[in-house]
Amino acid sequence: MSNAQTIASAQAGDRAAFSQLIAESATPLRAVIRRMVGHPDDTEELYQDTLLKAWQKIASYRADASFSTWLCAIGARTALDFLRAQKPWRERAQIAYGNECATDPDLGAEVLATLSEPSFTFDVHEHIAYCFACVGRSLPAEQQAALVLREVLELSAKEAAEALALTESVFKHHLSAARKTMTTAFDSLCSLVNKNGVCYQCKGLRMASSNSAHEKTDTIDNLDERIKLIRTVNLDSGVSKVMHDLFWRRTAEFEATGRGNCEQQSHCGRKN
Numbered sequence: 001m002s003n004a005q006t007i008a009s010a011q012a013g014d015r016a017a018f019s020q021l022i023a024e025s026a027t028p029l030r031a032v033i034r035r036m037v038g039h040p041d042d043t044e045e046l047y048q049d050t051l052l053k054a055w056q057k058i059a060s061y062r063a064d065a066s067f068s069t070w071l072c073a074i075g076a077r078t079a080l081d082f083l084r085a086q087k088p089w090r091e092r093a094q095i096a097y098g099n100e101c102a103t104d105p106d107l108g109a110e111v112l113a114t115l116s117e118p119s120f121t122f123d124v125h126e127h128i129a130y131c132f133a134c135v136g137r138s139l140p141a142e143q144q145a146a147l148v149l150r151e152v153l154e155l156s157a158k159e160a161a162e163a164l165a166l167t168e169s170v171f172k173h174h175l176s177a178a179r180k181t182m183t184t185a186f187d188s189l190c191s192l193v194n195k196n197g198v199c200y201q202c203k204g205l206r207m208a209s210s211n212s213a214h215e216k217t218d219t220i221d222n223l224d225e226r227i228k229l230i231r232t233v234n235l236d237s238g239v240s241k242v243m244h245d246l247f248w249r250r251t252a253e254f255e256a257t258g259r260g261n262c263e264q265q266s267h268c269g270r271k272n
Helices: 003-011 014-038 040-060 067-085 093-103 105-115 124-136 141-152 158-161 169-189 200-210 223-231 242-259
Strands: none
Touching: 003 014, 003 040, 003 158, 014 040, 014 067, 014 169, 040 223, 040 242, 067 158, 093 105, 093 124, 093 242, 105 141, 105 200, 124 169, 124 242, 141 158, 141 169, 158 169, 169 223, 169 242, 200 223, 223 242
16 A cells, blocks of 8 residues: 555544554654653653544645654644643753752662663763753743754754744744753753863763763764764663653652752762
8 A cells, every 4th residue: 555545544534544654653753752852751641642633633634744744743733832831940950850869868779770770871972862851841842842843853944833833933033042042051061061061960870880882972062063962862762761761750850849959069970
């Protein structure tokens, strides 16, 4: 059956045909959502919401774009609506979590247990991508979405604006603001991308892990180089996924309650 025939069958109510279309587009759809929201549980919920919306709207699909692009646009709007309904995270959410891990034996043991799993590898590139997404959650929703779609997923400005149901001029405004804020925030936070950054979490985790990748990552001194690196990372299936999923869940809990001090207290990984 050709792709056009599969689409026609799905539009006629054939769920098997629809499932076939989804199977061919699942990976990019999950990537869009995971990049935008980060949290693995939220990603799965929004992924399922997107599939339901796509099934309900399949009759309106006119093949002006590929089915995958059409589906990912629904996913991007679904993720954007989710982010709009959430309170932005604190810019230094990771500092707050790191401080709590340093003083709470149970939280610290939880992280160490993850690092000790035989299958675990601490990958610096994946951690930079995780941090980028985490800091992104402190941006206004439209800015976070614009940054992910244009810079990380490399959609054109026109494609990204259409995916978010924004005019191209409004989209570009959000993107410019996002780049400016992210440059400042990431520079002040991450010691791996800026030696003056206050967060030494990456170094501490690398020291605590018995298995590490990309140990000699040099300082990445501009946003474009960091984004280029981040594009190569799959947040949904990386070798450090189990640790980052834990971090997402705990940080989300802390941000919901405001728990933790965002001032640097823990010197995890720092040479004093």
